[in-house]
Amino acid sequence: MPQILPLVAPGSPGADLVVGQDGGAAVRRTVLPGGVRVLTEHMPGLRSATVGAWVGVGSRDETSGHFGSTHFLEHLLFKGTARRSAMDIAEAFDAVGGEANAATGKEHTCYYARVLDTDVPMAVDVIADMVTSARLDADELETERGVILEELAMNDDDPSDVAHEQFATAVFGDTPLGRPIGGTPQAIRSVPRDAVWEHYRQHYRPETLVVTAAGGVDHDALCAQVAAALTDGGWDLPPAAVPASRRAGGARGATAEGVELTVRRPTEQANVIVGGTCLNATDERRFVLSVLNAALGGGMSSRLFQEIREKRGLAYSTYSFASGHAETGMFGLYAGCTPARVDEVTALMVVELERMAQEPMGEAELARSIGQLCGGLVLGMEDTGSRMSRLGKAELVHGELLDIDESLARIRAVTAREVQDLAGELASAPRSVVRVGPFGD
Template sequence: MPLNLPLVAPGSPGAELVVGQDGGAAVRRTVLPGGVRVLSEHMPGLRSATVGAWVGVGSRDETSGHFGSTHFLEHLLFKGTARRTAMDIAEAFDAVGGEANAATGKEHTCYYARVLDTDVPMAVDVIADMVTSARLDVDELETERGVILEELAMNDDDPSDVAHEQFATAVFGDTPLGRPIGGTPQAIRSVPRDAVWEHYREHYRPDTLVVTAAGGVDHDALCAQVEAALTAGGWALDPGSAPAGRRAAGTTGPVPSGTELTVRRPTEQANVIVGGTCLNATDDRRFVLSVLTAALGGGMSSRLFQEIREKRGLAYSTYAFASGHADAGLFGLYAGCTPAKVDEVTALMVVELERMADTPMGAAELARSIGQLCGGLVLGMEETGARMSRLGKAELVHGELLDVDESLARIRSVTAQQVQDLAGELAAAPRSVVRVGPFGD
């Protein structure tokens, strides 16, 4: 059964939860003073652990004058605190063979580290120090401004990255979800230190913080370490404070009815994506969408791979993808091909989607797609980072945690009729097309 994750104050019913998992693992959740949420999954026999600090703020939360601040903070939190220099932070993880990194999304930011189980206290202390006490030094900020601009330039040199970024903009238009996660070069060049500081102080608070850990970790010790580290960082942890509410649906704003966009790049190959909006992250049909995506373009036996690559030799890479946010989702079909073949390949991708909408999947194809998803899910859960991320997304996005068996059961319950019905919705929806390549006027 799903583990519901209520947003309650410390000491309230539901503030302490525990549930058994597969393989003898156990998930525990505690709401600490200040509304800080701590979730851990103890995995017997592992000598390593991955620890993450999640803040429920992403690029879509930036306001005018603050664009680019979320990605800026991802970089700047590694550049020193009141107690540590940037070198101190780097050396702390290098000295124990650990790995530390961060990721910015449209709706959340995560700072994480993978270390030996004996080094979890160090990882918690360093990450909590970064989250609570970043200096955002002016000189470091200006240095990192150049680093981020180089990162954006690197991404702009990858036509596949350009296609995916422009596709999100084409589908969501001039809305917060349509903005690039990393910010634009113009935004990064212009955002002042005061704006980044204001963004940091507004969003990095005890009630928005979620700490997750998986692997060789003791939950009670983890909670004590988190509370001590946050207090040492100067955060006031009010015993009566409840966690901040989860992101509400229905705030995307107007979405275009379908856009065609061509981006000119001097490449040998063209990249094309066709698709549009789809389910949000909490829609009950997200498991149906997963099966649909797997059948359409999830592996070597998928329809896109067989029709476009194997039968016609028109592309090396082709696949389907989907992503969900609180109030909207994105669905697309991708291929990389010779520029002269773009129209033919695009038409074939659309044909395959429409064929899935017109005719139910056969039993063998349905079983194969479900088996692919189930195997990928179980194999992915062998890694502590994946389990840590699962806990963070369950807390911030879904409000419930599904164990592996429940997730497998929901995938296996998907029917051919459900897939056909959803394919029909996607095929009938407004369609956007983005092409990146050496096209003329």
């Protein structure tokens, strides 16, 4: 039978929640002293594991004077601790053939490493040291300021990145979700070391920390390693402490009216995105949205690909996308095309969305879209990194962990009528359009 792991805090720290998964894997969740949450998925037969340390803070949590601090910390935690230099951290993973990296989002930050199962204790110790004891050295901060500015410049040279960044700003407006995850060049240049330090001390605490691991990992051993490493890092772990509450959701917001924005760049091709707000990350209809997205712009057989590329030859790349946050989400249709055909392509994308709202999908298209999602879900779970990420997002975002069979069942339960109804909501919502390319006045 499909199983669901309800990720609610047990009656007391240290209590376990356990649920079986596909292929003999098992997920366990423990709340350690201090409110630290540890989730593991033991995958029999694997000699590798991916370990991640998640902090429930993202770019949307930055306050005035601290803008850019979240992304800054993603870089600076690799630049040294009280016990390790930046070189020590790099050598620790290189010496065992491991990989270490980090990612910043709008609502969380993750530091992770993929190593052999025998090297998991080392990975836990190094990552915990980074999370608890980062020096944020002033000289290193200034060096990294230049690195981040180069990263932002690189992204700004990619017109498709610019289009997506500007689209988020157009949809969410002057709100924390509308700010760039990486910060703006102005914010990165101006944020002082003290502000980054304050952001670090405020948000990097035991009750906000979630440690997840998947692969050849032993849950009890990992819990002991995490507790010891955090204690060595100087964190106080009171036995009665409880995890921080999950980010509160709410009703889906919407822009008062659609925004049209043109960014002028000397490119050969124009990039255009049209769309607006959508479902939040925990909405029960997120599986309906996945099917809609697959049918509309999720693959070579999708409506956008077939109509715009295959039949008309107007674009090389065209697709749809969706992302969810605590109280709202974003849905968009993208294409890259000749600047002179932007209006035509934009109209065609809107027509396809409206057509989904006006008439139900056929049985064959529905089955194909569901099959695409089911196959992609299973294939995506074939590596430890994907499973580690699934645990972190389940804990921080969804509040439940669906096993693969339950996820597949929810996808297969989607009906053509549900897709049509949701398409109607999206088609009738305020619509924003962002164009990036060599446009004149």
